[in-house]
Amino acid sequence: MKQTVTRNGVGAWTTRKYDHEKAVGTLAFTDDLRFGPELLHARAFRSTKAHAEIVSIDVSEAMKVKGVVKVVVGENFVHRFGLYLHDRTPLAVGKVRYVGEPVALVVAETEEAAEEGMLKVTAKYRDLPPVFDPIKAATDNSVLVHPELETYEHVPFITPFPGTNIANWFRIRRGDVEKAFAESKYVVEEAVNCPQIAHGFLEPHCCICKEELSTGNLTIWSTAQSAFALREIIATGLGYPLAKIRVIAPPIGGGFGGKAGMTVEALCLAGAMDPDIKGRPVKLYIPREEVMLTSWVRQAYIAKIKLGIDADGKITAIKNNFYFDTGISAEYGANPVRSAGYSSTGCYYIPNVWTDSYAVYTNKPFGGAYRGFGLPELMGAMEVVIDIAARKIGMDPIEFRLKNMLRTGLPTCTGMPMNAHSLDTIVEKIVDRMKLKEKEPAKRKGWVRGKGFALALKAPAMPADASSSAIVKILGDGGVEVLAATMDMGQGAYTAYAQIASEELGIPIEKIRCYYPDTQSHPYDWQTVASRSCWSMGMAVKRAATDAREKLLALYAEFWQTDPETITIEHGIVKCKAKGKAEPIDVQVQNGFFMPSGKFVGGPIIGSGTFVPPDVVNPDPETGQSPKSVVHFTVGAVGVDVEVDPATGAVEVNKVSAGYDIGKAVSPMNVRGQIEGGTVQGISAGLMEAMYYDEHGKLLTPDFTDYKIATSMDVPGEVDAFWEETPEELSPYGNRGVAEHSMISPAPAINNALFDALGIRIHTYPTGRERVYKAIQEKKRGETDIWEYPYALEQSYKNAVKEWK
Amino acid sequence: MSMLAFELERPRDLASAVESLGRHGSRAMLKAGGTDVIVWMHKHAVQPEVLVDLSEVPELGGISFYPHRGIKIGAMATVNQVGTHEDARVHYGALVDACLSHSDPLIRNKATVVGNVCAAVPSGDLIPAFSVYEAVMHVYGPGGERDIAFADFITGPRKNSLAPGEIVVSATLPMPSGRSAACYIKLGRRNALDLAQVGVACLAMQGSKGAEYRLAYGAVSPRPVRAAEAEDILAGSESPDEALLDRAAKAAAAAVNPITDVRAGREYRLSMVEELTRRAVSICAERLTGRESR
Numbered sequence A: 001m002k003q004t005v006t007r008n009g010v011g012a013w014t015t016r017k018y019d020h021e022k023a024v025g026t027l028a029f030t031d032d033l034r035f036g037p038e039l040l041h042a043r044a045f046r047s048t049k050a051h052a053e054i055v056s057i058d059v060s061e062a063m064k065v066k067g068v069v070k071v072v073v074g075e076n077f078v079h080r081f082g083l084y085l086h087d088r089t090p091l092a093v094g095k096v097r098y099v100g101e102p103v104a105l106v107v108a109e110t111e112e113a114a115e116e117g118m119l120k121v122t123a124k125y126r127d128l129p130p131v132f133d134p135i136k137a138a139t140d141n142s143v144l145v146h147p148e149l150e151t152y153e154h155v156p157f158i159t160p161f162p163g164t165n166i167a168n169w170f171r172i173r174r175g176d177v178e179k180a181f182a183e184s185k186y187v188v189e190e191a192v193n194c195p196q197i198a199h200g201f202l203e204p205h206c207c208i209c210k211e212e213l214s215t216g217n218l219t220i221w222s223t224a225q226s227a228f229a230l231r232e233i234i235a236t237g238l239g240y241p242l243a244k245i246r247v248i249a250p251p252i253g254g255g256f257g258g259k260a261g262m263t264v265e266a267l268c269l270a271g272a273m274d275p276d277i278k279g280r281p282v283k284l285y286i287p288r289e290e291v292m293l294t295s296w297v298r299q300a301y302i303a304k305i306k307l308g309i310d311a312d313g314k315i316t317a318i319k320n321n322f323y324f325d326t327g328i329s330a331e332y333g334a335n336p337v338r339s340a341g342y343s344s345t346g347c348y349y350i351p352n353v354w355t356d357s358y359a360v361y362t363n364k365p366f367g368g369a370y371r372g373f374g375l376p377e378l379m380g381a382m383e384v385v386i387d388i389a390a391r392k393i394g395m396d397p398i399e400f401r402l403k404n405m406l407r408t409g410l411p412t413c414t415g416m417p418m419n420a421h422s423l424d425t426i427v428e429k430i431v432d433r434m435k436l437k438e439k440e441p442a443k444r445k446g447w448v449r450g451k452g453f454a455l456a457l458k459a460p461a462m463p464a465d466a467s468s469s470a471i472v473k474i475l476g477d478g479g480v481e482v483l484a485a486t487m488d489m490g491q492g493a494y495t496a497y498a499q500i501a502s503e504e505l506g507i508p509i510e511k512i513r514c515y516y517p518d519t520q521s522h523p524y525d526w527q528t529v530a531s532r533s534c535w536s537m538g539m540a541v542k543r544a545a546t547d548a549r550e551k552l553l554a555l556y557a558e559f560w561q562t563d564p565e566t567i568t569i570e571h572g573i574v575k576c577k578a579k580g581k582a583e584p585i586d587v588q589v590q591n592g593f594f595m596p597s598g599k600f601v602g603g604p605i606i607g608s609g610t611f612v613p614p615d616v617v618n619p620d621p622e623t624g625q626s627p628k629s630v631v632h633f634t635v636g637a638v639g640v641d642v643e644v645d646p647a648t649g650a651v652e653v654n655k656v657s658a659g660y661d662i663g664k665a666v667s668p669m670n671v672r673g674q675i676e677g678g679t680v681q682g683i684s685a686g687l688m689e690a691m692y693y694d695e696h697g698k699l700l701t702p703d704f705t706d707y708k709i710a711t712s713m714d715v716p717g718e719v720d721a722f723w724e725e726t727p728e729e730l731s732p733y734g735n736r737g738v739a740e741h742s743m744i745s746p747a748p749a750i751n752n753a754l755f756d757a758l759g760i761r762i763h764t765y766p767t768g769r770e771r772v773y774k775a776i777q778e779k780k781r782g783e784t785d786i787w788e789y790p791y792a793l794e795q796s797y798k799n800a801v802k803e804w805k
Numbered sequence B: 001m002s003m004l005a006f007e008l009e010r011p012r013d014l015a016s017a018v019e020s021l022g023r024h025g026s027r028a029m030l031k032a033g034g035t036d037v038i039v040w041m042h043k044h045a046v047q048p049e050v051l052v053d054l055s056e057v058p059e060l061g062g063i064s065f066y067p068h069r070g071i072k073i074g075a076m077a078t079v080n081q082v083g084t085h086e087d088a089r090v091h092y093g094a095l096v097d098a099c100l101s102h103s104d105p106l107i108r109n110k111a112t113v114v115g116n117v118c119a120a121v122p123s124g125d126l127i128p129a130f131s132v133y134e135a136v137m138h139v140y141g142p143g144g145e146r147d148i149a150f151a152d153f154i155t156g157p158r159k160n161s162l163a164p165g166e167i168v169v170s171a172t173l174p175m176p177s178g179r180s181a182a183c184y185i186k187l188g189r190r191n192a193l194d195l196a197q198v199g200v201a202c203l204a205m206q207g208s209k210g211a212e213y214r215l216a217y218g219a220v221s222p223r224p225v226r227a228a229e230a231e232d233i234l235a236g237s238e239s240p241d242e243a244l245l246d247r248a249a250k251a252a253a254a255a256v257n258p259i260t261d262v263r264a265g266r267e268y269r270l271s272m273v274e275e276l277t278r279r280a281v282s283i284c285a286e287r288l289t290g291r292e293s294r
């Protein structure tokens, strides 16, 4: 029998934790913390070369600037860091590998002095040939970005290839693709590419580090998604014990993966741990123009997909070649490559699979975690190729998808059986809501209209043994504190945990608080990434709350001389009908109960809970096969309705509908927020986002003047967000991940809608106005496809007409 | 990037502002709304040691309209003030369109119209409107007052013809003669908060010899550019047909000289000059022959 009653438990629509402080503006972010006059400020001096040996660095003029304390260079702090592969030094050592790489760190008494000092540092370089094109980098080893690759440590499930630019090569080998192609009626082979894109979080990176002089203990305040992973990466990189490092993660202003792992902290530590500086806190604030140069962005990709299809329209084989452009580091970027690889049949059941998914080093800012983690890349290509294939074989693209759908129990490309889901219901609903099978006239004069559709799928991408733990404390007035080291960066994790605690404890949500992570007080959690938190940490919080409840019930049972089963907690009131008792939780749960036995029993009630996925097996490195490669897949679909102005290439999204099978909406308000937000982010990425470089590898879109993100004027006023609830077996409440998924398929759905509207296929993202206009012109010339290679675009700057100068 | 230390001076009248500029010479720069100069300081593209803030100079505020002389825009009039000004809305369609296409409502509350023009960035949204209305810049400086015709005002990207120590006090956009209609069409990468890839201002006026057109372009040449040949092609035609529009559009494309940069390619810009010319002229012609003058 359920022993708790609450109004704001699991599944309730509630207001969100911390929204009030955010709206009022009093929530303190990292940059708002104050450290008094002790605080020093750090500023990075950056490389102007894409690939060069450092001949010399002259800091003498910088040291003359009033207030400059020290200029640290790479040789002063040679430590390699990385989550999966230790290929990153915070400052360039010996060589620079991209334009914008930190070469020296100026530490000064004031921000202005640090800035002025930075402007006075100079460096001499000896040019090396750079490589920007990932296909070239992968297939021709004349330029090696990391000749020392073989000396880098890495986790066992990453396979770098020393002597090449391949930082990770993930493979699936299943069945016999060549035989299947030979026997199939149709073979369709298509390629899609997409440049790097950036997270565009509102709050730039900021970090304060301090080394305590007498003990060497480090304290790090940082805009970090994952306090514990950050601590571990720093500890490993420095050879430090975990207990000597404390990470405090204040609220962050958006992350989207861009603040996962370790980002700017080691660079700040290069200052704070310097012998001339240690003891004083050092602050490193990354200005907006340098965010994309300092930490990772989403990898660019070129995907080639070949499908074999039989006379019935069944896909019999797939061969995938994915080149992920990971820039100069794959420390984190090695894993989206793997994630795309082990999901590389998408939402389809395909018996014969051959996948090569590569992380390729180039001389560019580096790629890493970004909402969707390999899947927007995979689906951005696959859902377009599926659409092309369906049309080629004369089948309706939605029927083609339904026919080949990865239904419950069928094996994925790793051989693991697919979990339960209702993707077909979602497809049906979207077809209906968007009238996908009807052609409708354009609403705007002279424009053309089209509709598109795409499926989405994603599993939490994490090591097999990513664990979580939580503590739930019941306070002396019936309040509750939850210590769960998830970062609530807007996704609403703390609201969900409060709902879980409320559900399990029968205590109203208003009395429940959840605090931002501090490794000193919170128990361990791997990371706030992978759409895993409400599932994995949700498990730990549920267990901790259950533990606390059981402790509390046992105490009341002894106190009232009854069985714990006869007691309920209803809206914070502990009741026993049989004994006629109803008392609010009070100070006894803190100080102990004076029991009929004449003794105090109890003391503060602390519940604890831990969780680790019990049965995930990392895929075999040769074949990618595993009985359970991931914990579960969340599936969904997106339908869009667009209009194009053929005279300018302008695209307007009339309507979008997005549905996912999330198992259970623990916190519906937040689920809705995640679907809406991710859909908008996906539309933005598909329509306009791109990082562009000149021919020397200099980023041309470092800030929001030219890195364009959709505004509210560029997206439909409403996102039709919905979900299905087919429960997950191993899960706190049947719920699965949902946070990243909504970002995955808006872009391919738009691509398919543009084809529907224009009759020409655009193989390159983003589908901005100029590109769409070009496609329309190509169509007039009789072309059926347009492909613009981003690396050729870089070349075009060479030939650009720059007569104005 | 963050700002280096600088001094801020906030003169209380025009004479002190000019005096300030004179005293500091090339070490000083003016700030009106600051939405351009502060950003550039932040990026170290300019590094004034002294910033002379005009926001407390009473002579620089205000917008006045006299049916005979036109509209006079004070140097501190914000983009939103001009964009929502009643007389501007009735008589200066291209000016108002340009204001409302500029950035977003927040920035428009700070940014000034005159600052936009003084900054002389080729994509400046107000520049084509100033061109078609043949604005006159009223300048005050060490040598006293003088007027500069807008055609002579901008000399290149981020360059204007102000002498050292001179301040633009206001600008007058003369009243278009007779019935008129005007518009500004801006093409950007998204629907708000973008710099123009191409901007087209068109003014059509009902004269004694029939309709007369003025066409000016933004973001497609280093200096403001009027499409004189296109204007001639259209002259006299109240409802230009497709063929005439096409000829005018081609002539406009021949008048501009865009670059390829990260915002757009030269080819696309040229195509869009043609397209937007056709649209702007059609809109103005329709409005001119209709009831309302705008």
Ligand SMILES: Cc1cc2nc3c(=O)[nH]c(=O)nc-3n(C[C@H](O)[C@H](O)[C@H](O)COP(=O)(O)OP(=O)(O)OC[C@H]3O[C@@H](n4cnc5c(N)ncnc54)[C@H](O)[C@@H]3O)c2cc1C
Residues within 6 Å of the ligand: B029, B030, B031, B032, B033, B034, B035, B036, B037, B038, B039, B054, B075, B079, B101, B102, B103, B104, B107, B110, B111, B112, B113, B114, B115, B116, B117, B118, B119, B123, B124, B125, B126, B162, B166, B167, B168, B169, B193, B194, B195, B196
């Ligand atoms: C977020 C954002 C969005 C923007 N969007 C747009 C846009 O959509 N379209 C667009 O065209 N621009 C845009 N801009 C650029 C800029 O803000 C505008 O050009 C703005 O109108 C400049 O006005 P201001 O008053 O802020 O100029 P300021 O920055 O104060 O001054 C600009 C320049 O003019 C000089 N100056 C100013 N006043 C005078 C004067 N009276 N006499 C002599 N010189 C003077 C200054 O010294 C400076 O060099 C944007 C800027 C930002 C930050």
